Each structure stands twice: as structure tokens, then as C-alpha cells.
Amino acid sequence: MSTSFFELGRRNTDRVARWVFTATASLTIVIVLAIFLFLMKESMIFVREMGLAPLFTTRWVPTSVGDPGYGVLPLVTGSLLVTLLAGVFAVPLGIAGAVYIAEVARPLEREILKPFIELLAGIPSVVLGFFGLVVVAPAIKAAFDLGSGMNALSGAVVLALMAIPTIISVSEDALRAVPNSYRNASLALGASHQQTVWRVIVPAAIPGITAAVMLGFGRIVGETMAVMMVTGNAAKMTLYPTDSVRTMTATIAAEMGEVARGGTHYSALFCVGVILFFATFLLNLLALKTFKRYGGR
Amino acid sequence: MRTVNQRDRMAEWCMRALTYTIVAAVAYIILHIVVNGAPALTWGFLTEMPRNSGLAGGIYPAIVGTGMLVFGTMIVALPLGMACAIYLSEYATQNRLTGFIRLAIATLAGVPSIVFGLFGLGLFVIFFNFGSSILAGSLTLACMVLPTVIVASEESLRAVPRSQREGSLALGASKWYTVSRNVLPYAVPGMVTGSVLAVGRAAGETAPILLTVAASFLPRLPQTVYDQVMALPYHLYILATQNPDAAAARPNQYGTALVLLLLVLGVNLAAILIRYRFRKKYQW
Numbered sequence: 001m002s003t004s005f006f007e008l009g010r011r012n013t014d015r016v017a018r019w020v021f022t023a024t025a026s027l028t029i030v031i032v033l034a035i036f037l038f039l040m041k042e043s044m045i046f047v048r049e050m051g052l053a054p055l056f057t058t059r060w061v062p063t064s065v066g067d068p069g070y071g072v073l074p075l076v077t078g079s080l081l082v083t084l085l086a087g088v089f090a091v092p093l094g095i096a097g098a099v100y101i102a103e104v105a106r107p108l109e110r111e112i113l114k115p116f117i118e119l120l121a122g123i124p125s126v127v128l129g130f131f132g133l134v135v136v137a138p139a140i141k142a143a144f145d146l147g148s149g150m151n152a153l154s155g156a157v158v159l160a161l162m163a164i165p166t167i168i169s170v171s172e173d174a175l176r177a178v179p180n181s182y183r184n185a186s187l188a189l190g191a192s193h194q195q196t197v198w199r200v201i202v203p204a205a206i207p208g209i210t211a212a213v214m215l216g217f218g219r220i221v222g223e224t225m226a227v228m229m230v231t232g233n234a235a236k237m238t239l240y241p242t243d244s245v246r247t248m249t250a251t252i253a254a255e256m257g258e259v260a261r262g263g264t265h266y267s268a269l270f271c272v273g274v275i276l277f278f279a280t281f282l283l284n285l286l287a288l289k290t291f292k293r294y295g296g297r
Numbered sequence: 298m299r300t301v302n303q304r305d306r307m308a309e310w311c312m313r314a315l316t317y318t319i320v321a322a323v324a325y326i327i328l329h330i331v332v333n334g335a336p337a338l339t340w341g342f343l344t345e346m347p348r349n350s351g352l353a354g355g356i357y358p359a360i361v362g363t364g365m366l367v368f369g370t371m372i373v374a375l376p377l378g379m380a381c382a383i384y385l386s387e388y389a390t391q392n393r394l395t396g397f398i399r400l401a402i403a404t405l406a407g408v409p410s411i412v413f414g415l416f417g418l419g420l421f422v423i424f425f426n427f428g429s430s431i432l433a434g435s436l437t438l439a440c441m442v443l444p445t446v447i448v449a450s451e452e453s454l455r456a457v458p459r460s461q462r463e464g465s466l467a468l469g470a471s472k473w474y475t476v477s478r479n480v481l482p483y484a485v486p487g488m489v490t491g492s493v494l495a496v497g498r499a500a501g502e503t504a505p506i507l508l509t510v511a512a513s514f515l516p517r518l519p520q521t522v523y524d525q526v527m528a529l530p531y532h533l534y535i536l537a538t539q540n541p542d543a544a545a546a547r548p549n550q551y552g553t554a555l556v557l558l559l560l561v562l563g564v565n566l567a568a569i570l571i572r573y574r575f576r577k578k579y580q581w
Contacts, residue, residue: 122498
């Protein structure tokens, strides 16, 4: 652009630029509201037709001709079971990894480990799901002598792989943000390196680590393709890791292709979407608040 | 003292073992896909139409489809995300609007991809009547990657030192002149690479396109933006789960997985290298 354009009416150009940027930035708010409105709009079809009560039952058989059931509880427990199980693997591994990278590893080792583990975050979920299908599920089937390896446990292992990079990356930042004076004070008092790490540095970084774990959980709850490919997709209420389960995300993805637009089943799937939206929204809000309260950005 | 020292060593070794377990898992996943996928990776596989529901033939239309979706996502998400980042970094004051915008970005970043799919289905496919199309899919993916583009771009803008802006303003330049002449030229390379990295993620996403664009088997190329397309991640999903004869489909499954993996990791790697070079170029 020529200089004259800028000098012609610089106050006007300035005002226009400010206005354009503010408007574009506000678009993010519009998108969030639009997501909320459209989820609500489409799920109201179901609520108007059947009320809310059928959702809180334990039978999800929306395609049954005579007696369809739209109870989302088995899907909610399915998501919960897979998520918590994945957390059992991902949280200790993630925190140990973060502490190791931040406090134990030598500088060169750190420079290699960090990007390598972040590679994991770059692997598409459908590829991880495929890996789960051909490697993890058969291994679990053999290890526990089951009829099928397509169960909550296999799903959890694959999901843990997806949560670990998030947990490590955010926790490691939190650990490294702990002021050096804490470390020096503890060492000066005669504490060993590991005592300093676990009794001073990790407690000081706990808000950040908590936020990291919550962000990790947020990622697992919303994950779709990998769970759909390895959990077996049986919509039943169970808390056994070796049972086949069906999560909320997998239900939407698997069934949306075969429903009549605007129908009851279609709208019931949007109801599941609303639950998912709020669950992840709360998790993220909580993570953000924990982070902010303790001086994080 | 010796026991403390020994316990220290043990704790370190435990953590080392756990960390390298993760590293081994990453390496095993990548090697497994590469070793099993490499034999399927022929010129024909990349350039031929699929035959027999994808069991035979190549994945050409899926590659083209994914390329189009990524391109479409980029031309929507990059300008919007960069403009939003410029607002946050250069214009925003600590007011209520900025607070809401930040909350909206954090919320968008946390919305599950399948919920973006539902949103895209409700808004673009049905309400705007775009149908299941490249247009609907790209717009849906663009909404999804927007927060990542914004965060990456803002980081790059904030890396430009304050003195750079203050010097320009002190000489009497206007706000926009300062931003456009003294901030953006230094920030744009970083903004673009960061954003490309973000959009690279879109190439591997399946859930949103499942509901808005993807066709399971469509052995021809799209003519307009209102057409459906095949896409690599969805093609892999279909091959891996919807096929009665899983064993026969294995070579093509691994081949598709490898192409997708190389594409996404390649974009990531390229962006990291480019960013590293720019960091070296501008040392503040």
C-alpha cells in the first residue's frame, strides 16, 4: 500500500482498523453463542416431543421400532469409566514425565524429550484409534484372556496416550515457573534434591499441575474417533474395565449418519451433545480459574 | 545421609523409567505404522482411484479431499485468527469485552470435535443449506482451529519488543501505522507458521468432517465447493471398522495411516524448523 493511503485520513484509517479488529475478535463470542444456540435449538425437538424424563433412564436403544429408549445414563457412565481409567494411566505417567523433564533431565536430554513427546499430540486420533484396534486391543484380549479386546480398558490405554502430552507440557511449564529461591532455600536447609522436588517444588506448582490434569481430562472426554474404534460400542451400564462400553462422543459419531434429520433420534443425539458441551465447558472453566487464581496467565 | 542419597537415586530412576516408557510408546506407534505402511506406499497407491470400496486401488481422491479441506480451513481461519490476535495483542484493554473474548477462545479450545461436527451440521449443512459439502466442512474445521491460530499468532505478536512500538509512536506515527509498519512485518512469519501448524491438525481430524462433508466411497474428484469429498482420516476409519474382511484391507489401512501420519507430522516438523530459523534471524 502507498504511503499516501496512510496519511490521507490517518484518524479515519486508525478508527476503521480498530473497529475491524475489535469486530473480528468479537466473532469468537458469536461462534460460542452460535454453538450453544444450535445445540439447544436442535435438542429442543426432543424435549418438546418427549420431555426431559426419558433422557434420565438406563436404556439407550433409539432404533428399536416398538419401544425406543433414549436414556443417556449408560453413555454418561461409559464416558466416565473410560475417562477415569485413562486418568489412572495418564496422570501418574504425565506428572512423573513432567517432573523428570523439568527437574532431573539434563538440558540436552530435555531439548530432545520435550518435542518428541509432543509428537504424540500431533498423531491424528484416527491413527491412534487404528493402532489401538490392531495392537492394543489384541494385546489386552490376550493378557486378560477375554472374548474380545474391544473394551473400556483398551479405550483407556489409547486415550491415556492422547492426554499425556497435554499433561506433561502444561505441568512442566508450571514446574519451571516455580521461583529458584524456593529451590535454593530448601537445598540450603539440607534437603536432598528429591526431597526438594517433591516437598517444595511440586506443591508450589500444584495449581498448574491441577490445571494440566483437568485440560487432559477435557481432551479425553471429548475424544471421539479413537474411542469409537476400540471400546466396542455396547451401550450398557457397567463399571467393569473389561466390558465393552459406548461413550457419548462415539454415540453421536456412529449414529448421526443414519438418522432422519429433525427426528426424535436426531434430536436425542443433540441432547447428548449438549451434555458433552457443558461437561467440557465446566472442566475448562475450572482449569482456567485454578490457573488464574495462582498467578498463571 | 547415604540412605537419603540412595532414595534420591531410586526416585530418579523410577521417573526416568516412566518417562522413557512414554518415549518408547511414541516410538513404537510411529515405527509400527511406518514399517507396516511402507510396503503399501507405491506411486499407484497415491495417484489411483480406489476400487472395490477401497480394498484395492489407491487413495488419490482422499488426498485431494483432505488437501482441499485444509486449504479451505486455512483461507477462513488464518485471516480471522490473525485479526483477533492483533486485537488482543495491540488494541485490547483490560475491559469486559476482552474478558469475554478470552473466555470465548478458551471455551472454543475445549469444545469436543464431535460437538463442532454437530454445530456444523446444524448451522452450515442444514440451516445455511450448504449440504454435506467442502464448504460446510471447511467452515466447521475453521471454527475448530480458530483458538489455536489465535494463540499462536498472539504469541508471535507479543514477541516483538515494546520499544519497537514506542519508538514509532514517539515519532508521531498513528496506531495503525505503527502496527502495520513496525509490528506486523516482524510478527507475520511467526504468525503464519504457528497458524499452519494449527491447521495441520485439521488434516487429521475426523469427527467434524464425519457429519459435515466426508463421503465413505466416492471415486471421483469434486467439481464445486458444494460437493462431498473423501478425506484421509475418514477413509482410514471406514477401512478399519466398516469392512467385513479386515485382513484383506490391512495393506491399504496401514498405507492410508502412514500417508496421514506423514502429512500431519511433516507439516508439524516443517513449521517447527521454519520457526526455529526465524527465531535465529530476529534476536531481540
